[in-house]
Structures are given as C-alpha cells and as structure tokens.
Amino acid sequence: MKEFIPLEEGDYYMSKEGFRVFTEQYHLKRGHCCESGCRHCPYGYDPKTNTQS
Numbered sequence: 001m002k003e004f005i006p007l008e009e010g011d012y013y014m015s016k017e018g019f020r021v022f023t024e025q026y027h028l029k030r031g032h033c034c035e036s037g038c039r040h041c042p043y044g045y046d047p048k049t050n051t052q053s
Contacts (some may be wrong), residue, residue: 005030 011026024040027033037047044053 005026006032007026011029012020012022015021021039024042025041027038027040033041033045033052035047035050036046037045037052045051048053
C-alpha cells in the first residue's frame with residue numbers, strides 16, 4: 001500500500017498546460033525516486049541511462 005503524503009504549500013505548481021508539477025520539496029518529503037524523470041528530481045535520476053547519480 002502506498003503512503004499518502006498530504007500536499008502543503010510549495011509542494012507543487014501548475015504548469016501553463018494545466019499539469020501539477022511536483023517540486024524538489026515534495027520529492028524530498030516523499031523520500032525516494034520514482035524513476036519517472038520528474039522535472040525537479042533531487043535524486044539525480046537520468047531517464048536516458050536509467051541511473052541515479
């Protein structure tokens with residue numbers, strides 16, 4: 001079962017296309033990389049090589 005992390009101010013912003021974009025703050029709170037190539041990934045994930053730095 002996935003843990004629910006309540007959203008707080010600064011966890012995301014809306015893109016001009018209307019998508020929710022999670023910030024580094026949110027990813028750090030979550031505590032792990034989801035390997036989806038997120039725009040603000042603090043874990044250094046590279047989707048081209050499927051590695052974390």
